Amino acid sequence: MIKLGSTIIKSVINLCKKVLGKARKNNSNQPSFEQPIILSRDQHPVSRKHMSHNALKVLYRLNKGGYDAYLVGGGVRDIILGLEPKDFDIATNATPEQIKTLFRNCRLIGRRFRLAHIVFGREIIEVATFRGHHDSDEDKNCQKTSKQSEDGMLLRDNIYGSIEEDAERRDFTINALYYSAKDFKVYDFANGVADVYAKQIRLIGDPETRYREDPVRMLRAIRFATKLDMEIHPDTKAPIKSLAPLMANIPPARLFEEFLKLFMSGKAVENFELLRNYSLFQYFFPAVDQQLNQKSQLYIADFIALAMKNTDYRVNNDQRVTPAFLFAAMLWYPMQEHIQRLNRETKLTPQDAFFGALSEVMSEQQRSIAIPKRFQAVMKDIWILQEKLARRDGKRAFKALEHPKFRAGYDFLLLRAEIETAADSHVEHGSSLQELAKWWGDFQECNVETQQVMVKSIVPSKNGPRRTTRKRRKPRVESSSSDA
Known part of the structure; x- marks a missing residue:
């Protein structure tokens, strides 16, 4: 656990109250992605001392190469919650090919989502290029390749965009948090900090559309709820049962990975109960x-x-x-x-x-x-x-x-x-x-x-295999010439 100073906690909570107050005043819970909430260094507990040295190396080199780069998602969220982060994912405006030119220890993976893995021994830092919208007409930095199934599931999605578009494309509000190693600020695009402290899992955008894009998000909602001791927001959990049949389209290899995350991370009992509840x-x-x-x-x-x-x-x-x-x-x-x-x-x-x-x-x-x-x-x-x-x-x-x-x-x-x-x-x-x-x-x-x-003292098993004894052959009697 990370010990957070009381001054920082009070500052963040007060900021969250202001955010929630504005949302109620405007009678809307929809975030404004064009105007993120920016938390200065004294308003958040995210510090480089809680981060992997290798993740910092990647951030610094991308920045030095002229690109924007941010620690994003779970790493930022967990530090705010006072937890020791395990994953250090990075988002940048550099394309996978540009990332590869900066790092000799880089390998590009994925067809559905093109990602860069920077390998440091046993530690792998995952770097993703900012995602753009599916219906964007502009060619952002590279060739657009997007494909959806009849159910609305994204089969391939390598459309690149801006940080604002990337935030809007993320699954949950608590994961749309970006930390910059340049100015040490946290950029909150979806009122994620408020939801972190309200302890709720909320999808960004229309839940049914987001689940159809990727049905595994239903599993992620459950996993984050049990992992972080949070509640799934009513709007986010409402369509899960009716959309559960979409899981039949998920490849068996991907479900194996999800099994490991759900059942081998110390929350198997709770995840099992929720999976059963949501069919x-x-x-x-x-x-x-x-x-x-x-x-x-x-x-x-x-x-x-x-x-x-x-x-x-x-x-x-x-x-x-x-x-x-x-x-x-x-x-x-x-x-x-x-x-x-x-x-x-x-x-x-x-x-x-x-x-x-x-x-x-x-x-x-x-x-x-x-x-x-x-x-x-x-x-x-x-x-x-x-x-x-x-x-x-x-x-x-x-x-x-x-x-x-x-x-x-x-x-x-x-x-x-x-x-x-x-x-x-x-x-x-x-x-x-x-x-x-x-x-x-x-x-x-x-x-x-x-x-x-x-x-x-054990009585021999009656049902066990019996040892067969080989019968001895009788010696063959040679016929004499007189018998002929």
């Missing part, structure tokens, strides 16, 4: 959403909630997390449902039924979220380990303990044991999941001698 969750996990609505799986809601709660805890305590674990938890019950169906309808072996269900579940899920193969492999290991952990006789327990993903599989078992009751959930030989989880917890802590004693 958006189904576009991430359609099979899970169907089971939740039909209540076809007794424990699914509690299981998912517990998995997300544990993920949030680990993220907020700087512990290692992997999306694969949460994906495995989300799809565990759809996976079990597919296995049960295959067992009813076919005569497949348990192993073949598992891999058949795995193929079906992942094929369906990939149409919504493009889960990378490296995470799919971990999910498969976690699920396979649930069966391996249930079979502990002979050398099986020691082999399971040596598995590279044992810890993830064991943690998954702990979740199942906590949710599924002993009366309803049984594994081999009548042992409950709670007893099984406790056994594995003790087994990990014991020395080898004690582990061997624990394993010997």
Whole structure:
């Protein structure tokens, strides 16, 4: 957290009151983009000491090259809120090609939005050229390339314009804040500072039009609300449910990125609840959403909630997390449902039924979220380990303990044991999941001698694969010449 001086806070709050007072007097909440509110250095808490040194390098070099450049959006917003900023995005009137000539460590990315990434080791500073309006007739600095779908979604948008047009094109008022390293002033084009202190998420422009341009803005509204502990403005949230079907047009790869932002940032539980409330969750996990609505799986809601709660805890305590674990938890019950169906309808072996269900579940899920193969492999290991952990006789327990993903599989078992009751959930030989989880917890802590004693006490599994003994062939009797 950034400690803000009381004098600065009072100054900013008084300025916000004046802004809100003017809006009420004019009976309008619409900002004037041609006349931004300008906060001088003594009226805001944004300081270079809170910024990345690399971001400052980019600002200085762009300014020295004769271009206007501003720290924009979340970096400015978070400092005003007293939070440590994580992202340092820059907006400039330099085109991507002009930016590239200034920085040898620059790479240009994107087709829908042309961006410049300035690479400093592991840190990447994103630089975007000011955006112009779609219907602009003037060619601003470069060739205009804009394309929209029938639903109004922007498929490609590389129209460049002025800082005023760029501010109007931004999604939320709290993100239309620009800090200049030249004069140390903050330029507020959409009454964003007022909304920061009013703790509300408000779209710039007509909400329905803005959502149609980019349906992911509905997800961003939810994410900012939970991340910043704010409320979504009534006008901004009103059309979300009716426009939720637009999410079907979002590419699976982009939804994977949005999944990471929503579920791997320490606010998974809150985001999950809002996504469900606004009918958006189904576009991430359609099979899970169907089971939740039909209540076809007794424990699914509690299981998912517990998995997300544990993920949030680990993220907020700087512990290692992997999306694969949460994906495995989300799809565990759809996976079990597919296995049960295959067992009813076919005569497949348990192993073949598992891999058949795995193929079906992942094929369906990939149409919504493009889960990378490296995470799919971990999910498969976690699920396979649930069966391996249930079979502990002979050398099986020691082999399971040596598995590279044992810890993830064991943690998954702990979740199942906590949710599924002993009366309803049984594994081999009548042992409950709670007893099984406790056994594995003790087994990990014991020395080898004690582990061997624990394993010997396990009754061999009746359902396990039987060892077949090879029959000895009878010696072949050679026929003698007299038998001919």
